[in-house]
Amino acid sequence: MKANPSVMRAVAVNIDNKTKDFGIDAFVDVELEIPQLKPTDIRVRVKAAAINPIDLKMYRGAKNPGTVLGWDVAGEVESVGVDAKLFQVGDEVYYAGVVIRPGGFSELQVVDEKIVGSKPKKLSFVEAAALPLASITCWEALFEKMGIPQGGANATLLVIGGGGGVGSLAIQLGARVAGVKVIASASRNETQEQCIAMGASAVVDHSSPLSPQIKALDFKSVDYILCLTDPAPIFADLADIISPQGKICCLVESSVDLPMNLLRTKSVVFSWEGAFTKSLFRTKDMITQHEILNRVSELVDAGRLKTTLSEELESISAINLSKACRKLSEGGVVGKIVINGFN
Helix, strand or coil: CCCCCCEEEEEEECCCCCCCCCCCCCEEEEEEECCCCCCCEEEEEEEEEECCHHHHHHHHHCCCCCCCCCCCEEEEEEEECCCCCCCCCCCEEEECCCCCCCCCCECEEEEEHHHEEECCCCCCHHHHHCCHHHHHHHHHHHHHHCCCCCCCCCCEEEEECCCEHHHHHHHHHHHHHHCCEEEEECCCHHHHHHHHHHCCCEEECCCCCHHHHHHHCCCCCEEEEEECCCCHHHHHHHHHHEEEEEEEEECCCCCCCCCHHHHCCCCCEEEECCCCHHHHHCCCCCCHHHHHHHHHHHHHHCCCCCCCEEEEECCCCHHHHHHHHHHHHHCCCCEEEEEECCC
């Protein structure tokens, strides 16, 4: 029987799974209408997609049938919108997308070209899919929010939670692009080893008070802190560690209101980073995400950055997506889990 040319395969959230765990009923294999292009969109044939904490959060909040997750994608341009100028059919690309549109666990995905970059030539689609969301997040946090100079900065950066996909890239960007001395935090042997492999000069254990550990490394304070975990339990530590006129950037929503007055005497700058802010609000500088991803591709192809892929699953399916989400939700994942495209 001839396949229906107007539909595509995808993996959707099973909203009938009342437990909201990641058992065999968490997702369903479905067929959906092929998404249509807006003027500045490109339509991408998905070759690989990675799993992220945002997928877990959106899964638990999903209420609509057919919700498709997936915010780390690599693929090949299949068609372009009438006003799209950055890419041509056949180009290999990678991107994070935007959470108000369907995600990448589908055969085809539509995305605005201004948040898409050219895939690193030296990486496979699977290797490349581990990078876009972390690349945007870390680049914006380090170089836009905290304003760390690129190249030869005589400064120190503390990365809280350095063993995951975002932390692994933050360490690389700090050490190899900004040229700062990077201290990372990790609580297990394998994540500590990952931090050193990514370029950290030292590792501290965030399951114990941080301030005495930093001082034991002969640092009176650090100039920049990138916090990739809930800042509330360690905020007093961060306020003690940060240098006068230093900068702190956080990614994860705080579980309680933060005591910001702790930063006042040192005149510390505090900011939030959200990789989807520009695409959600279609900010005037949205095109910078295209530029960031292209710059990261150049750095990867030059051998200065490497993929944070840690595990590859064979093909996009409900079973494999459940497996990946379950692993991530249990904690302890080092780097990124990426699922190959459809068989």
